[in-house]
Each structure stands twice: as C-alpha cells, then as structure tokens.
Amino acid sequence: MNVTSTPPLPAWGMGGAENEPLLTVEDLHVEFATRQGVVKAVNGVSYALRPGETLAVLGESGSGKSVTAQAIMGILDTPPARIPKGRVRFRGTDLLRLSEDARTQIRGRRISMIFQDALSALNPVFTVGSQIGEMFQVHEGVSRREAERRAVELMDRVRIPGARQRLHDYPHQFSGGMRQRIMIAMAIALGPEVLIADEPTTALDVTVQAQIMELLAEVQRESGMGLILITHDLGVVADVADKIVVMYGGRVVENAPVRDIYRNPAHPYTRGLLESVPRADRKGRELYAIAGMPPDLLDMPPGCAFAPRCPYRQDNCVTEPVPLYRIGATRGSACHYWREVLDGGHG
Amino acid sequence: MAATGSPILEVRDLVKHFPMTQGVLVRKQIGAIRAVDGVSFDLRRGETLGIVGESGCGKSTLAKLLMGLERPTSGSVRIKGREIAGARESELKGVRRTIQLVMQDPYTSLNPRMTVGDIVGEPYEIHPGAAPKGDRRRRVQALLEMVGLNPDHINRYPHQFSGGQRQRIGIARGLALQPEIIVCDEPVSALDVSIQAQVINLLARLQRELGLAYVFIAHDLSVVRHISDRVGVMYLGKMVELGGDAEIYGQPAHPYTQELLSAAPVPDPDGRERRRRIVLQGDPPSPANPPSGCRFRTRCWKAQEICAQQEPPLQLRPGTWHESACHFAEVYDIMRRPF
Structure with a gap:
C-alpha cells in the first residue's frame, strides 16, 4: 500500500x-x-x-x-x-x-x-x-x-x-x-x-x-x-x-430521504419537532411545543410510545402496537394516522 | 415585549481579569486571563438582551459580574441606579432581590436533599422581609403553579x-423574590429539543405577565433570536456588535458575526448545496494573551495593518444603524448569504 x-x-x-x-x-x-x-x-x-x-x-x-x-x-x-x-x-x-x-x-x-x-x-x-x-x-x-x-x-x-x-x-x-x-x-x-x-x-x-x-x-x-x-x-x-x-422510545417512528421529512413529515413527533424550532418567521409568536414528557423506558405503553403526547391520538393508538407503515418507495411512518399527518397541521 | 423608560441595568466598561499565579510559597502573578475586557450596555424594563458568543468569550463571567458573584477588576454595574461593583456584601444583599439567576444545568443547580418547597422557598430564608413566615408555603405553591408545575408536588x-420540570423549579426559585431582572445563563441548552420550546414559551409568558427584563446568554443563535429584542455578540471578552435582533441577524456588520451566522446550520435541506460558509481556520486565541488591536484580526479575512495597531471601539459605523467594533464594518444581508 x-x-x-x-x-x-x-x-x-x-x-x-x-x-x-x-x-x-x-x-x-x-x-x-x-x-x-x-x-x-x-x-x-x-x-x-x-x-x-x-x-x-x-x-x-x-x-x-x-x-x-x-x-x-x-x-x-x-x-x-x-x-x-x-x-x-x-x-x-x-x-x-x-x-x-x-x-x-x-x-x-x-x-x-x-x-x-x-x-x-x-x-x-x-x-x-x-x-x-x-x-x-x-x-x-x-x-x-x-x-x-x-x-x-x-x-x-x-x-x-x-x-x-x-x-x-x-x-x-x-x-x-x-x-x-x-x-x-x-x-x-x-x-x-x-x-x-x-x-x-x-x-x-x-x-x-x-x-x-x-x-x-x-x-x-x-x-x-x-x-x-x-x-x-x-x-x-x-x-x-x-x-x-x-x-422515539427505542423505536423508529419515521424514515425517509432528508428532503421529504423536512418538507412534509409523516409522523406527529417529527412534525412537532420541526415546528418547535425557533425560526425567523416564528419570532414573537408562541413556539409550538410538544406537550408532556418522553416515555418511561421502565414502563413502556403497549401501543404507540408517543401517544400520550400526540395531538392525533385515537383510542387504538393507546392499545394497539403500531407497525412501521410503508408509505412510499423510500419512506415509512409508525403512525396509524400518517395520512392525516402528511396533510399537515397539529391535528 | 416593549421596553420602556430609563435603563434598569447599566453596565459601563466592565472588566474582569483573573490573575494567573506561579509559585507555592511566594505566589507571584505572571499574567491575567482577560475574561471580560471592557463591556458596556443598557437594559430597559421588560426588555430582553441576548448575549451570544462561543466558549471562552466571557459570557458566563459577565453573568456572574451582573449578579455580584464576582468582583469586577474595574468598571461599573448599576441596577436601578445603584452601583453594585465593589459594593459591600451587606449592600449587595438588598440589590440581589432585584436581579436573579437561572442556571444552565437543572441537574446540578438543585440540591438533591431539599424538597422542591425548600428550594423554591429558600430565598425567603435569606430575605425574611420578602414574605412573612406563615405565608411562604402558599407563595411557593403559587410560584409552582405559575411555572406550570403541580403545586401539590411541593414535598417532592x-x-x-x-x-x-427541574428547569421550571429553577425558574420558580428565581421568581420568588419578585425580581425585575433575570439573568438566564444557557437556560435551555441542557434540555431536549421537544422540551426547549416549552421552557422558551414559559420565559416569554413570564416576561409578558411580570414585566421582567432578561439578560439571555446562550450559544444557540436561533433561540437567542427568538426571544431577544436586542443582541450583543461577544468575542474574547469584548462586545463586537450590539443592535436590534433584526439588525444583528439580518444585517450584521462585523466579520465575526457574519462568520458565526454563516456557520450555524439551517434546519432546511433545500438549497444546501448553494449555501456557502465562511469557515474560520483554527481556534480563538487565548484570553490570557489576546492579539493587539482588534482581537478578531488573527482570524479575520479583512484584517489590515490598522487592525493590529488600533483597537476598533464599539460604535455606529457608516452605513449601519447599530454599533459594531470593526474598522471595516460593512453590512451583509445574511439572509441572502452572499459569501
């Protein structure tokens, strides 16, 4: 060599x-x-x-x-x-x-x-x-x-x-x-x-x-x-x-090419994170803040770990485990309601 | 967050040198760390002054000087017109009710053997006149509620x-004596991103409701921009630029500020290939032996002979509406990132 x-x-x-x-x-x-x-x-x-x-x-x-x-x-x-x-x-x-x-x-x-x-x-x-x-x-x-x-x-x-x-x-x-x-x-x-x-x-x-x-x-x-x-x-x-x-909570909640995630996140946690970042156009306004706290790893909920903090939460989120849904050729989201999340807003 | 009236805090030519000594039996001074070296600014009621700068620029020493926790080598700090630089401890005690500190690390800044009630109520032990004994528990519970904690958790x-939540406890303790100024030294940098926004919103709400003035010290440029009315940029113990938030972030005039802003990553992948950076080489010089003239000159792409000979004062420069300390100050529109 x-x-x-x-x-x-x-x-x-x-x-x-x-x-x-x-x-x-x-x-x-x-x-x-x-x-x-x-x-x-x-x-x-x-x-x-x-x-x-x-x-x-x-x-x-x-x-x-x-x-x-x-x-x-x-x-x-x-x-x-x-x-x-x-x-x-x-x-x-x-x-x-x-x-x-x-x-x-x-x-x-x-x-x-x-x-x-x-x-x-x-x-x-x-x-x-x-x-x-x-x-x-x-x-x-x-x-x-x-x-x-x-x-x-x-x-x-x-x-x-x-x-x-x-x-x-x-x-x-x-x-x-x-x-x-x-x-x-x-x-x-x-x-x-x-x-x-x-x-x-x-x-x-x-x-x-x-x-x-x-x-x-x-x-x-x-x-x-x-x-x-x-x-x-x-x-x-x-x-x-x-x-x-x-x-989040020891699981993959979303995966995607970098541009897709920033343009249009497909998981409520990702969306919440991106919206809570201080930016010039958010100056003077209240920042979006994800409510609550991260999960206790000693006592993980049976359903989605993010459910207690999630604005999109429905009853089945708390009880049913969430798979990583394939939502495109190169994307995945571990949210039952990923379509609603993609459409935007905090739910 | 409208700032009104005369300054509540006036800082003039503030200097703090930490002596460096040598020898065991006979200690002799062989030099000094010039941590803060001639800093001046005003803070008005209800206003937030952000202080940004990198490690070693003197921003935490500045916080201690404002709190009267360190004695300045020279210069003046006036709180509501009263001089605290060089004041006796007994005089300082009264002034400290006006100015309080929120620290970075919510893990080490709270005594693990004290209950939340004792921690938040401790200022009343030191200043018994602030609240009558029988009323303290009720006040502490009101403070916990104000910062968004459950008042029933007072014995935890x-x-x-x-x-x-610990950072909220630290903030409640800072509010106990109804101060008018709070010095926040990196108040959110130890917190996770999803929790940062909660604490920033809390600080903004408390400011609106209580008319507090903040000195907000942080290295995160976007957090400082969000909360500040004015921003000061420090480099090696000096304030190199001071102005409104829109001026500092939109039209920085000092090369160091321009470099700092260009180095900060933008949370948006679009156009990242076109984004160009001024990436400085090497590390800042030692504050024990700063360069002559302008302290930034050794890393500055604009440096000329005059920069080594004459220290540029912090003042208004041609073509700018805010103060900067550069012989060749020139506004760049940072949003367009033309470098």
Whole structure:
C-alpha cells in the first residue's frame, strides 16, 4: 500500500455493489437489567446504510439512538445489557452471532466510531501520536517508527496544524475541536467502510462544528465510506444527511430521504419537532411545543410510545402496537394516522 | 415585549481579569486571563438582551459580574441606579432581590436533599422581609403553579422530576423574590429539543405577565433570536456588535458575526448545496494573551495593518444603524448569504 498519499478508494465504494446495503440493523432489541427493573432501550429498530451514504439517526436522550450504535459496534456491556432479538448484518454477516475475536477484527478496522466527548475517549497519559500510531501497530504490526510516520500523515489529513511538532503532545493540550480531529484521525486510520459518529459536534462551538462537519464530509468523499450520524440537531441533519431515521422510545417512528421529512413529515413527533424550532418567521409568536414528557423506558405503553403526547391520538393508538407503515418507495411512518399527518397541521 | 423608560441595568466598561499565579510559597502573578475586557450596555424594563458568543468569550463571567458573584477588576454595574461593583456584601444583599439567576444545568443547580418547597422557598430564608413566615408555603405553591408545575408536588425531591420540570423549579426559585431582572445563563441548552420550546414559551409568558427584563446568554443563535429584542455578540471578552435582533441577524456588520451566522446550520435541506460558509481556520486565541488591536484580526479575512495597531471601539459605523467594533464594518444581508 502506498502510504504517502491518502488511502486509495477501496473497491467496495464503487461499481455494482453500490445498491447493496453495507450495514443493516434488523428488528434489534436491547434491554438493560437495572435495580428498578428492565429498561427497554431499543424495541425493534431496523435501518440500512449503503456505501457512500450519510444516514442521520435523529432522536432525543433516551430514544435509543446511541444504544443501537453501541450494539452495532459490539461495545455494550453484557450484562447489564442484553440483546434478546435482532440482527446486525455487515456485508451479509450477522455480527451478533460472531465470536468476540471475529468482532475485534471488524471493530475499528472496518466499522469505527467517534464519540461526543473526545477528551474522555482519549487516554490522558499517552501522547496523541502514540495513540494514533497504536492503531497501526496493533492492527497492522508496523514498527513504532513507521506508526509514528503514519500518525503524522493522518494528523495532516485531518488538518491539525503543525502535526509533526504536536505528535508528542497530550490530549489536554489540544482544544475541543482539535481533539475531535484526533478522534477522527484514529477512526479513519484503517480505512473503515462504516463510520459511526455519535453526536460528534454537540460539545463544540458552532464555528468549530462547521469545521468538523466539513472534515467528515471530505473524508467520506475521498473514501466512499458509509456514515451513520447520530444527533439531536435538526440543523446538522438538514445540512449533511441523505436519509433520516427518527427514533422515539427505542423505536423508529419515521424514515425517509432528508428532503421529504423536512418538507412534509409523516409522523406527529417529527412534525412537532420541526415546528418547535425557533425560526425567523416564528419570532414573537408562541413556539409550538410538544406537550408532556418522553416515555418511561421502565414502563413502556403497549401501543404507540408517543401517544400520550400526540395531538392525533385515537383510542387504538393507546392499545394497539403500531407497525412501521410503508408509505412510499423510500419512506415509512409508525403512525396509524400518517395520512392525516402528511396533510399537515397539529391535528 | 416593549421596553420602556430609563435603563434598569447599566453596565459601563466592565472588566474582569483573573490573575494567573506561579509559585507555592511566594505566589507571584505572571499574567491575567482577560475574561471580560471592557463591556458596556443598557437594559430597559421588560426588555430582553441576548448575549451570544462561543466558549471562552466571557459570557458566563459577565453573568456572574451582573449578579455580584464576582468582583469586577474595574468598571461599573448599576441596577436601578445603584452601583453594585465593589459594593459591600451587606449592600449587595438588598440589590440581589432585584436581579436573579437561572442556571444552565437543572441537574446540578438543585440540591438533591431539599424538597422542591425548600428550594423554591429558600430565598425567603435569606430575605425574611420578602414574605412573612406563615405565608411562604402558599407563595411557593403559587410560584409552582405559575411555572406550570403541580403545586401539590411541593414535598417532592428534584430527582422525581424530568429535566424540563427541574428547569421550571429553577425558574420558580428565581421568581420568588419578585425580581425585575433575570439573568438566564444557557437556560435551555441542557434540555431536549421537544422540551426547549416549552421552557422558551414559559420565559416569554413570564416576561409578558411580570414585566421582567432578561439578560439571555446562550450559544444557540436561533433561540437567542427568538426571544431577544436586542443582541450583543461577544468575542474574547469584548462586545463586537450590539443592535436590534433584526439588525444583528439580518444585517450584521462585523466579520465575526457574519462568520458565526454563516456557520450555524439551517434546519432546511433545500438549497444546501448553494449555501456557502465562511469557515474560520483554527481556534480563538487565548484570553490570557489576546492579539493587539482588534482581537478578531488573527482570524479575520479583512484584517489590515490598522487592525493590529488600533483597537476598533464599539460604535455606529457608516452605513449601519447599530454599533459594531470593526474598522471595516460593512453590512451583509445574511439572509441572502452572499459569501
């Protein structure tokens, strides 16, 4: 491999495999045993990611968006976590059935992840150079010298100024934005096919957020990897996503191409979220506010989890489980009354 | 939210430097963090002044100075004409009834061992004159009702409430002494999106009903725009632009404001390919060693020699109707995003 330039486009980024999903999550369930009882964090989540695609997973705290990602990565602590049901297929192989050794071969190398809090994800007692270089030493068995050389290359690629001089600095000596760049460098070091970014810019200022999102887009363009962007920020999603999965109470409540959702949401929760965003043309008016609170994951209602807060609620919403209705070639909504929601208004 | 009359809060040339020291036995000062470095503004009754800026720009230190929780290095803070900068603690106590603080984190800002009634009623322990003892329970219940909580929950503990409800408890506590000014330091940024709108609406309603003036500090530009009558933009301890909300958001004149607004993602995918951004390189300089002249010059695409030599004061500039601190201030219509 020619290591002086950026890694070449891998074969999976091109050609006929384009429409084959790279990664699919199928009817995934995750629960946690706690002293208070069983927390049902993920209750039948399905989504698919294709090469080169950016899939945004939108949801609030407790929606199950991060737990789903951790199940994909295989970094859930079991126990207390348990996966009673579901599949995570990566290029056809169900990751949940693999041995820990086999998963280690995939984790970090073919599927990697970056987190919101880059400072606690980095080891404070090792230099950033050794932490980035470690990726190459452990996975590719290269010498320390070679690992260091490639660490500098990667730091250049993620635009850390003065990479060679900063190789021996410790994480605390970097700003929040630079630390996130270091995380990205480590995540892309081995040329993964899937990158999962869990709230990568939430802790950052808006100007730094713009830099990081630009960097992620650029890395994706060069490598053709699939990106799963987990976020609660409707603005970030609108900027970069191809497809969106909206999660609520551990379920997917809506999925669609990005433009469809913003133009005409098909689930009351999505509609409520979009209408509650402060915008210039809503100035001086009362904001639309979704009433009530998110569901208690210890005590999930038998019907739709959003029903207690929903302006479209009918009796059957409270009692009957809601499937994810297919409402178009590429869209789905988990609402019995999706037609009314599409027609607009708060019901 | 019409602002009327003379200013209720006047801030002039406010400065706060935190000394940096070295040495164990003999501590000597080796420099200072210039957190707030010459900030001036007025706030009128019933008005909301939004303060935006990124981490390290000094906006939270400014909040503490306004509350009298930090002593300013120099400058003046007058509340209803009374100077609180450098005032004795006994003098401050009276003034604090007029100005109250709502904090960011509803999890750490409420004592987990106190009931909601004790938390909201605590200001009456400190200011016994504000409410006679026999009347306090009734007042606390009225406050809970005012912020949209069930008054019967007065004996519950903070952990029995959600994040949004806890923020309401914090707001009720802030209202207990019937203040005229509330300093809100990132009041909704710890909350989920679906809860944010509830709290923003509550703050707007309380302002209408009680005639409160807000200093609303936040990093979320769209939230600040929604609630503010005027907006100040801070960078490295300085106010770089100050004006009406429509002026700051529609016709920003300072390059930093333009950059900040262009960096904020818009929740609308239509036309995203055409949207262009000014993406600054690098990080802000350290407030311990700010650049000479204009503090933004090291990252500014307009910077000339004069910017390093002369600090541009915050003042009206040709072709603008609001104050900005840039030698080359020039209005851009941000809605058209011409960059």
